[in-house]
Amino acid sequence: MTRTRPKVIVTNWVHDEVRRYLESFAEIEANMDRTTPWSADEIAERGADAEAMLAFMTDSVDAALLARLPALKMISCAVRGYDNFHLEACRARGIAVAHVPDLLQGPTADLTLGLIISLTRNMLAADRFVRSGHFAGWRPHFYGLGLAGTPVGIIGMGGLGQAIARRLLACDADVSYFDETVPALPSMLDGQMSAKPLEQILAESQVVILALPLTAETRHVIDEAALCSMKTGAYLINPARGSLVDEMAVAEAIKAGRLQGYAADVFALEDWALKDRPKSIPRDLIEARDRTVFTPHLGSAVDAVRFDIAMAAARNLEQFFKGEEPDGLVPQARFAHAELSAD
Numbered sequence: 001m002t003r004t005r006p007k008v009i010v011t012n013w014v015h016d017e018v019r020r021y022l023e024s025f026a027e028i029e030a031n032m033d034r035t036t037p038w039s040a041d042e043i044a045e046r047g048a049d050a051e052a053m054l055a056f057m058t059d060s061v062d063a064a065l066l067a068r069l070p071a072l073k074m075i076s077c078a079v080r081g082y083d084n085f086h087l088e089a090c091r092a093r094g095i096a097v098a099h100v101p102d103l104l105q106g107p108t109a110d111l112t113l114g115l116i117i118s119l120t121r122n123m124l125a126a127d128r129f130v131r132s133g134h135f136a137g138w139r140p141h142f143y144g145l146g147l148a149g150t151p152v153g154i155i156g157m158g159g160l161g162q163a164i165a166r167r168l169l170a171c172d173a174d175v176s177y178f179d180e181t182v183p184a185l186p187s188m189l190d191g192q193m194s195a196k197p198l199e200q201i202l203a204e205s206q207v208v209i210l211a212l213p214l215t216a217e218t219r220h221v222i223d224e225a226a227l228c229s230m231k232t233g234a235y236l237i238n239p240a241r242g243s244l245v246d247e248m249a250v251a252e253a254i255k256a257g258r259l260q261g262y263a264a265d266v267f268a269l270e271d272w273a274l275k276d277r278p279k280s281i282p283r284d285l286i287e288a289r290d291r292t293v294f295t296p297h298l299g300s301a302v303d304a305v306r307f308d309i310a311m312a313a314a315r316n317l318e319q320f321f322k323g324e325e326p327d328g329l330v331p332q333a334r335f336a337h338a339e340l341s342a343d
Helices: 016-023 041-047 087-093 105-122 123-131 160-171 198-204 224-229 247-256 283-287 302-322
Strands: 007-010 026-032 052-055 075-077 097-100 151-155 174-178 207-210 234-238 260-262 290-296
Touching: 016 026, 016 160, 016 302, 026 087, 026 198, 052 174, 052 207, 052 302, 075 302, 097 198, 097 302, 105 160, 105 260, 105 290, 151 160, 151 224, 160 174, 174 198, 174 224, 224 247, 247 260, 283 290
Parallel strands: 007 026, 007 052, 052 075, 075 097, 151 174, 151 207, 207 234, 234 260, 260 290
Antiparallel strands: none
């Protein structure tokens, strides 16, 4: 029987309202399990006749998977960063790709501020101490770092970097940034912080924050050499992509006492499109409990925000099938990623 509406596969759980919105213009097959993403094999099986996919961070779409999705015309990603989607392979097949560029920065910046304060104020170690039963009242313990007047360097001054900067400036931090594109800053930020070379950011900042997309050029932007150039006793914060840092080098820098602490919401094991990604977080990082703060990719994990992101991705699909240009259409020509595998 010929379908009169396009088939859309939804690879991860979405709110019921989003599902009903999709059903208003498409036939959908959706993953209703909140704990288990569909594997590539399951996507290929369920999507063999699908014309579109609503995809998420857990998905990795390369040439090999696309070959198993012969009817696919559109991938709408409920994410901001699309490094897990091989755009060159999509372009070769004539498959449109869209993302949601503007809804994640605020909640991710909020979480970043929480990571900074949790790490620099020793909050997890202090929490464990209180729960240990040994707390008998105030003592001169767990002294940490305040933000007021502290030199903080942000690497990347796109939407996320700007959102983080606004929050830090409200805390009276001394903010500087590095960005190769030298963005035009909004008036509320212009003149409130200074642009500096990367080497200066690393050498002078007490807190270094990564706010970059993952590309072949930015992978391991923080490696052993970069860590050695940082101020001894500095803190590193990563709310962006795990593979921006060499996690083994970070673990060694903490063990050697060069790096005071590392906080991350993202990990290299999540960067599915990298064929040589690690399969786990280095044990030395996991065991450095008093020098690390880790969260499981909670940057946009605000219920209302995740609803808005999924709904925006659904609207991108509706616009595409109406013959309109989706609001979040990705210009595919700007992303040629030599390190992404089609295996």
